[in-house]
Amino acid sequence: MNIPLNIDWQQILLHLFNFAILAGGLYLLLYKPVRQFMEKREAHYREMEEAAAQRKAEAEQLKADYEAKLQQAEVEIRERQEEARKAIQASTQQQLEEARQQAEEILTSARAAAERSREKAIEASKQELQDLAISVAEKLVLSSDGDTFDQFLDLAERKGGNEQS
Amino acid sequence: MKQHKKALVLWLLLLVVLLIGALIAPSPQLPEESIQETMRDAVLHETGQIDLFGLDVVNPGLISAFTVTAMLLAAAAVIRIFVIPRFRYQPGRLQMLLEELVGMFDRMAKSSSPEMNRFLGAYIFAAGAYIFVGTLFELFGLQAVTTAGRSITLPAPLSDINGAIALGCLSYLIILSGGIANNGLRGVGRTLKEFSLPISMSFRLFGALLSGLLVTELVYYYIQLSFVLPVIVGVLFTLLHALIQSYVLTMLTALFYGEVSEHTPPKEKAKKRKGKPAETPQQAS
Secondary structure (H helix, E strand, C coil): CCCHHHCCHHHHHHHHHHHHHHHHHHHHHHHHHHHHHHHHHHHHHHHHHHHHHHHHHHHHHHHHHHHHHHHHHHHHHHHHHHHHHHHHHHHHHHHHHHHHHHHHHHHHHHHHHHHHHHHHHHHHHHHHHHHHHHHHHHHHHHCCCCCHHHHHHHHHHHHHHHHHC | CHHHHHHHHHHHHHHHHHHHHHHHCCCCCCCCCCHHHHHHHHHHCCCCCEEECCCEEECHHHHHHHHHHHHHHHHHHHHHHHHHHHCCCCCCHHHHHHHHHHHHHHHHHHHHCCCCCHHHHHHHHHHHHHHHHHHHHHHHCCEEECCCCCEEECCCHHHCHHHHHHHHHHHHHHHHHHHHHHHCHHHHHHHHHCCCHHHHHHHHHHHHHHHHHHHHHHHHHCHHHCCCHHHHHHHHHHHHHHHHHHHHHHHHHHHHHHHHHCCCCCHHHHHHHHHCCCCCHHHHC
């Protein structure tokens, strides 16, 4: 049977056979190796990109950590400063209080001592005056010859001269 | 300067003498073939057939096909042995050219059929290379002797209708295989819907390349048209044909392959969904 346009099944099959060889050969010799190389390079650059992204993420994490630590350290420093300030204030207050107490105690004891010595002096003066009065009275009584008033004055003068010497 | 002028004048004279000699010289005493016969033979190959190693008589297109295959495989082997092992991550010119060629067909396959494209990429790469080099092959002007003892220039392999039918039908079979591999019987159905595809692909190739061949035959038949004009009709048209036909066949194959191999959910699920209340966009998200 003659097919129009001189179509020949045998030659069609031969063309197919020829193209199958060509397709297989080109796939093995050219397409596959070039594509593999391109995939390999793509994987290489993807790995590089991933590694860079990972490093960047790590660096950012590190930076965030450091910033957080820095902030924490600043807060701690501020707290410590506050604590120290409070402690110094408390200590100063306490020392002032103690000093005031000590001063009051000293003042109180000094006042008491002064009071005691005053009382003692007054007591001694009283006693002395008493003794003097008694002795004068005794002498007056014993030597009632002469003017009493003159005797008293003489006696006082002598007493004063004795005390001066 | 004078010497230059003399040389120029001599060269022009030589050209004129050669041209006149070519026009008036007697042609060999072979029986002359009319333009009608030449054109008819270019289409049908009734007389201009070639003996295939004593096995059979075939069209010259088949010999061209074998030659193109041998040339392409030899070039591929040379590239595989000497060029590809020296590929670097920062490519040179040749490496860029090869990568662009492979990458172009690879991208075409991936964009058409995102799920399954390795086989398609390899096929359209081979088909593109075959059509492109096969079309440019007629420019090489390789000669062969017909069984009638006449010398002919080997034509483009796809200007032979058998070659065009082979490639068109093979492309259809590749599309069919993609449909079966991804969608089973539904894929077969989808492919068979495009029953005109093998015919349209085959005859598009055949018509495009044969038209180029016929124009070239026509131009070369008359010696008066054989000056300057072949540069345009021979080289430019052939280059355009080579580019356009390789692009058209590979793109059509990739498009139809992607269409029939596109995975769609079975209809049963769609029916079940109809029974359920419609999912709002908020629920879906």
